[in-house]
Amino acid sequence: MRFLHTGDWHIGKHLAGYNLLADQHATFEKIRQIAKAEQVDAMVIAGDLYDRTIPSEAATRELTSELAELNIHDQLPIFAISGNHDSATRLGVGSQWFTSNDFYLNTKFSQAFMPIEFADTQLFLLPFFGLQEVRNYFADDQIKDINTAMKKIVAAMKKRFVDGKRHVLVAHFFAAGSQRTADSETMIEVGGLSAVNTDLLTDFDYVALGHLHNKNALQEARIKYSGSPMKFSVSEANMEKGVWIVDTAPFNIRWVELPAIHEIHVIESSMDQLTDPTFAKQYSKEDYYAIKLTDRQIIPDVMNRLRQYYPQIISLGRKYGFAGPHENYHHLNQRQSPKQLFANFFEKTVGTKLNAEQEKIVDTTLAEMQKGDR
Amino acid sequence: MRFLHTGDWHIGKHLAGYNLLADQHATFEKIRQIAKAEQVDAMVIAGDLYDRTIPSEAATRELTSELAELNIHDQLPIFAISGNHDSATRLGVGSQWFTSNDFYLNTKFSQAFMPIEFADTQLFLLPFFGLQEVRNYFADDQIKDINTAMKKIVAAMKKRFVDGKRHVLVAHFFAAGSQRTADSETMIEVGGLSAVNTDLLTDFDYVALGHLHNKNALQEARIKYSGSPMKFSVSEANMEKGVWIVDTAPFNIRWVELPAIHEIHVIESSMDQLTDPTFAKQYSKEDYYAIKLTDRQIIPDVMNRLRQYYPQIISLGRKYGFAGPHENYHHLNQRQSPKQLFANFFEKTVGTKLNAEQEKIVDTTLAEMQKGDR
Numbered sequence: 001m002r003f004l005h006t007g008d009w010h011i012g013k014h015l016a017g018y019n020l021l022a023d024q025h026a027t028f029e030k031i032r033q034i035a036k037a038e039q040v041d042a043m044v045i046a047g048d049l050y051d052r053t054i055p056s057e058a059a060t061r062e063l064t065s066e067l068a069e070l071n072i073h074d075q076l077p078i079f080a081i082s083g084n085h086d087s088a089t090r091l092g093v094g095s096q097w098f099t100s101n102d103f104y105l106n107t108k109f110s111q112a113f114m115p116i117e118f119a120d121t122q123l124f125l126l127p128f129f130g131l132q133e134v135r136n137y138f139a140d141d142q143i144k145d146i147n148t149a150m151k152k153i154v155a156a157m158k159k160r161f162v163d164g165k166r167h168v169l170v171a172h173f174f175a176a177g178s179q180r181t182a183d184s185e186t187m188i189e190v191g192g193l194s195a196v197n198t199d200l201l202t203d204f205d206y207v208a209l210g211h212l213h214n215k216n217a218l219q220e221a222r223i224k225y226s227g228s229p230m231k232f233s234v235s236e237a238n239m240e241k242g243v244w245i246v247d248t249a250p251f252n253i254r255w256v257e258l259p260a261i262h263e264i265h266v267i268e269s270s271m272d273q274l275t276d277p278t279f280a281k282q283y284s285k286e287d288y289y290a291i292k293l294t295d296r297q298i299i300p301d302v303m304n305r306l307r308q309y310y311p312q313i314i315s316l317g318r319k320y321g322f323a324g325p326h327e328n329y330h331h332l333n334q335r336q337s338p339k340q341l342f343a344n345f346f347e348k349t350v351g352t353k354l355n356a357e358q359e360k361i362v363d364t365t366l367a368e369m370q371k372g373d374r
Numbered sequence: 375m376r377f378l379h380t381g382d383w384h385i386g387k388h389l390a391g392y393n394l395l396a397d398q399h400a401t402f403e404k405i406r407q408i409a410k411a412e413q414v415d416a417m418v419i420a421g422d423l424y425d426r427t428i429p430s431e432a433a434t435r436e437l438t439s440e441l442a443e444l445n446i447h448d449q450l451p452i453f454a455i456s457g458n459h460d461s462a463t464r465l466g467v468g469s470q471w472f473t474s475n476d477f478y479l480n481t482k483f484s485q486a487f488m489p490i491e492f493a494d495t496q497l498f499l500l501p502f503f504g505l506q507e508v509r510n511y512f513a514d515d516q517i518k519d520i521n522t523a524m525k526k527i528v529a530a531m532k533k534r535f536v537d538g539k540r541h542v543l544v545a546h547f548f549a550a551g552s553q554r555t556a557d558s559e560t561m562i563e564v565g566g567l568s569a570v571n572t573d574l575l576t577d578f579d580y581v582a583l584g585h586l587h588n589k590n591a592l593q594e595a596r597i598k599y600s601g602s603p604m605k606f607s608v609s610e611a612n613m614e615k616g617v618w619i620v621d622t623a624p625f626n627i628r629w630v631e632l633p634a635i636h637e638i639h640v641i642e643s644s645m646d647q648l649t650d651p652t653f654a655k656q657y658s659k660e661d662y663y664a665i666k667l668t669d670r671q672i673i674p675d676v677m678n679r680l681r682q683y684y685p686q687i688i689s690l691g692r693k694y695g696f697a698g699p700h701e702n703y704h705h706l707n708q709r710q711s712p713k714q715l716f717a718n719f720f721e722k723t724v725g726t727k728l729n730a731e732q733e734k735i736v737d738t739t740l741a742e743m744q745k746g747d748r
Binding site: 098 | 438
């Protein structure tokens with residue numbers, strides 16, 4: 001069989017406050033077109049269909065209609081699992097009815113051990129799980145870590161292997177190869193979470209993973225992250241997004257890129273250049289911008305001025321920090337009086353010293369504040 | 375055809391803080407048994423399947439499994455609509471897949487005009503709607519009230535009537551007969567909401583309504599509320615709960631009662647009698663209690679003492695108010711000093727006057743409080 005491997009759709013996600021739903025819909029339409037063009041027999045969605053356990057009504061409408069477009073309108077079989085961002089219960093609503101139309105959506109751990117036979121393949125759909133679920137299922141309190149758990153899980157799955165069939169695992173967890181040099185960043189990125197060792201997954205002809213948003217997080221021939229189909233954060237600005245097209249026999253895998261609907265641009269530049277109309281003209285007002293100013297001075301009303309050219313700024317920082325005493329903001333001289341601190345701040349911000357009248361206001365205000373403290 | 379008419383399940387509802395889910399599950403099982411015993415061809419659920427627009431995961435699991443038991447396990451067709459308590463979007467998830475198994479769940483206004491033909495009947499499933507939806511659908515801004523809207527709705531439905539078929543409307547709104555003497559209480563109960571005049575509904579062979587929890591809210595031969603299958607508030611304590619069994623041809627309708635899993639008892643009695651073990655023994659500790667004490671004196675620790683016999687108290691009041699100065703709590707003499715007010719309260723509650731040491735504590739505390747006020 002040939003299938004399209006995607007995952008981490010995170011429908012309903014916001015990017016620094018910007019609603020991505022329209023972009024997500026457009027991205028979905030592109031995935032749908034790829035599925036048609038590649039004439040795949042099915043789509044695999046490896047978890048995190050929603051961004052939140054209680055998705056908004058708009059997100060609910062979007063995902064439900066996407067799945068209906070694929071499975072009911074296009075009559076494309078779907079194999080999907082819940083991820084850590086999904087509520088298994090809420091995502092699973094209706095799944096008992098979906099199977100009759102070849103839409104297999106596993107949200108319960110126990111379902112992973114009932115493979116779906118489809119064409120030449122047995123698909124094992126393992127939703128995101130916690131260790132306690134594994135302990136309960138195997139009635140084994142000794143399962144203390146993810147790799148012990150995965151050994152048990154794979155052994156139980158292998159008992160269901162039918163000879164002559166290809167075996168595909170769909171799962172949503174953090175996996176890492178035994179050669180971890182290339183993965184060191186990823187290791188740090190996911191913090192204390194322990195990783196499934198890819199050596200445990202070699203019994204499968206293909207493992208379709210979700211969880212990490214970077215398709216390059218793993219460098220195994222037959223164990224792949226699809227990554228998210230869109231850039232969901234500044235840290236993903238330079239990642240290539242797309243889907244895998246997988247043939248089971250003979251085995252073959254191909255990457256199909258998904259160009260961003262609206263790019264995330266990371267720009268390091270000066271205020272003068274950024275607000276130069278000729279420079280700004282090369283950038284779309286509908287894209288997203290993470291800006292690092294190379295200037296060191298304070299710039300009044302900086303955000304509003306930048307937004308005239310780049311309305312959707314998702315982060316704003318300084319590459320070299322601030323000039324003058326502001327460099328030392330983090331080791332402020334605590335021995336200065338509050339009045340002196342304010343006077344310094346005023347001078348640096350406004351450009352003039354406090355006059356007598358202003359000084360009086362500061363005195364009165366500070367006195368009142370101190371009274372309140374007592 | 376023969377169908378069972380129910381509605382207002384309000385899955386996930388709490389009664390004064392008590393989780394009703396177990397009772398709701400048991401009630402559902404009884405409804406299911408009635409459906410089997412009566413050999414109905416289908417079940418009609420007239421809205422408010424959930425109690426809240428964002429039901430809890432437990433409520434979601436419960437309703438989903440109930441519907442699957444009926445429709446997938448028992449292979450019973452279902453005709454259902456969303457009510458004002460449901461989120462149409464959230465409840466509607468999966469409905470596009472349900473129809474292939476004869477589970478028709480309408481949550482969009484426009485769906486009401488596509489009747490489902492089933493056996494000898496056309497069923498029109500009209501979900502809870504707002505006037506704006508009617509205006510949009512008919513592109514008519516002049517629709518200012520519910521009766522104008524219903525006239526349009528019924529006229530549009532009648533265009534779809536097939537001769538020789540029976541016509542059943544399933545809807546969720548407040549309806550009232552033209553002879554409203556018996557409904558005066560109900561009119562008050564639902565406040566300012568305007569009612570659909572039942573005269574507008576006579577083109578249907580039967581109208582299966584949801585919204586009001588009292589099956590006796592309407593007294594029409596072929597326009598019925600099923601009421602809720604359980605008592606959901608003290609005001610429902612004396613209502614008879616159940617479901618309708620409806621035959622379309624020849625037309626016949628029969629009430630089947632649902633005894634409460636756990637009763638709501640409204641008891642007016644004295645503390646002495648309520649805490650008399652012989653008296654208390656007649657009441658189940660698993661039932662719910664709305665208690666009105668006939669005593670007029672203050673009773674220390676009253677709730678805890680009553681809960682020893684009636685653990686699930688959902689309301690506690692006084693039939694005759696309080697004796698003594700407490701009768702006048704609401705016109706407390708504002709000219710008394712705070713100290714005098716407290717001394718009075720202390721004496722009435724504890725039964726003794728403040729002693730010298732206690733008086734001192736009161737003085738000190740009041741002085742500190744007054745300092746804080748300044």
